[in-house]
Structure formats: C-alpha cells, structure tokens
Amino acid sequence: MSSPDARGNGPVMQLLASGLQLWIRQQCQAIGSLDIQLEGSALQLLRGRLTGVQLLARRVVYRDLHLELVELRSGPIQVHIGNLLKGHPLQLEHAFQIQGQVSFTPDGLTRSLSAPIWRSLGDNLSEELLGIAPLVELRMHRDSLVFTARGLGARDLVELETSVAAVEGSVEIRSRAGNVSSRLPMDPGITIEDARLEGGMLQLLGIARVSV
Structure with a gap:
C-alpha cells in the first residue's frame, strides 16, 4: 500500500506526489510499501521548485540490492510542472542530493551478494576476509x-565474525580480531557517513547525488 502526502493538500501537490511516487517505483525492481511527503508550497511548485521530499519504503529491490528499509530526505528538486499538468509523466530538471539511511537484513545481504551483478563483490570480500571463496551466507550473531x-571442493564451512564502520566515505568490514579487513568500492556519487549493526540489520547512513 502507498500513501503519497502533500502538505497543504492542494491538487497540484497531490498530482506531483502521485507522479513522484510513480517515478520512484519505476527506478526500482520492487517496492513492498512506499510513503512520501512533499515539502514546499503550491506557489513554489508552480515555479518549478520543490523544497524537498521525505521517503519511507520497505522491502525494496534496487539494482538487485535487497533493502529491508529505506528512509531518505532530499534537498531541493526542480520539476517540469507544465508537462505534469498536461498529463505527461513526471520530469525532473536537474540532479539532486539525498541523505538518509538504508538497512539490510542478513538474508537481504545474502540475496544481494548472490545476484550475478554483485556476486564477484561477495566472493572478493570472502577471499579478502576468509581467504577462500565463494561466499555462502551472511548472518548476524549478537553485534557481529x-x-x-566454502572453498571449492571443500566440505566444511569457514566462518568469520566481523564489525563494520564508515571509513573515508565507504564501509570497512574488519574481523573481530582486527587482523584482516576489506573496504567496499563505492560509487563516487555516494558517501557513507556511518555504518552499524543494529536491530538485527546492517544500517548505512550517508548522502548521495541522484542523476536524472
């Protein structure tokens, strides 16, 4: 279920809320639930500007990443309101910045790193941290x-407890003993400001630039 909300509840804001909701869904492979709230006035919108958008989504699949929870807030957004009023799909004028948090369950991480597009990343992490590949599974144990x-041809599984931290805009995964670590390669448009294991999930907080 989705519930777009626009402060002021005017028809133009409601139209934009619905158009923005559709645009967000088109960017994702799947979304379980989506709630958005627009910030700004109808007068600003008629001038092609929106102060910002708050978004809360659950069970999101984006580029084969399985996200349990997405909480985001955007900066100012330029919109082409004329075409929207004529019944055309929403068009965003320029790139904009978002900040917020995404959360992965262990199962979501495993499914993400098992997808063809991310499998080599999972195996590289496994090789760097455990010395073997392929990666079989990730799970949470207390705060680890x-x-x-499992190495190719081997019968026994090898496990390693790790911690996570934000380091130089990326996520660093380090063994509890501190003797091995690996840092995730990051898109230049994304900066991770905090990484933590909390509530049975991996939570990443940061900022990103969205291209349109």
Whole structure:
C-alpha cells in the first residue's frame, strides 16, 4: 500500500506526489510499501521548485540490492510542472542530493551478494576476509556480521565474525580480531557517513547525488 502526502493538500501537490511516487517505483525492481511527503508550497511548485521530499519504503529491490528499509530526505528538486499538468509523466530538471539511511537484513545481504551483478563483490570480500571463496551466507550473531564461505571442493564451512564502520566515505568490514579487513568500492556519487549493526540489520547512513 502507498500513501503519497502533500502538505497543504492542494491538487497540484497531490498530482506531483502521485507522479513522484510513480517515478520512484519505476527506478526500482520492487517496492513492498512506499510513503512520501512533499515539502514546499503550491506557489513554489508552480515555479518549478520543490523544497524537498521525505521517503519511507520497505522491502525494496534496487539494482538487485535487497533493502529491508529505506528512509531518505532530499534537498531541493526542480520539476517540469507544465508537462505534469498536461498529463505527461513526471520530469525532473536537474540532479539532486539525498541523505538518509538504508538497512539490510542478513538474508537481504545474502540475496544481494548472490545476484550475478554483485556476486564477484561477495566472493572478493570472502577471499579478502576468509581467504577462500565463494561466499555462502551472511548472518548476524549478537553485534557481529558473520561471513560464511566454502572453498571449492571443500566440505566444511569457514566462518568469520566481523564489525563494520564508515571509513573515508565507504564501509570497512574488519574481523573481530582486527587482523584482516576489506573496504567496499563505492560509487563516487555516494558517501557513507556511518555504518552499524543494529536491530538485527546492517544500517548505512550517508548522502548521495541522484542523476536524472
């Protein structure tokens, strides 16, 4: 279920809320639930400007990343309101910045790193941290993220408890013993400001630039 909300509840804001909701869904492979709230006035919107958007989504699949929870807030957005009023799809004028948090369950992480597009990343992490690949599974144990792998032709699983931290705009995964670590490659448009294991999930907080 989705519930777009626009402060002031005017018809133009409602139209934009629905158009923005559709645009967000088109960017994702799947969304379980989506709630958005627009910030700004109808007068600003008629001038092609929106102060910002708050978004809360659950069970999102984006580029084969399985996200349990997405909480985002955007900066100012330029919109082409004329075409929207004529019944055309929403068009955003320029790139804009978002900040917020995404959360992965262990199962979501495993499914993400099992997808063809991310499998090499999962295996590289496994190789760097455990010395073997492929990666089999990730799970949470207390306040640790546990990597599980099995070498090719081997019968026994190898496990390693790790912690996570934000380091230089990326996510660093380090063994609890501190003797091995690996840092995730990051898109230049994304900066991770905090990474933590909390509530049975991996939570990443940061900022990103969205191209249109």
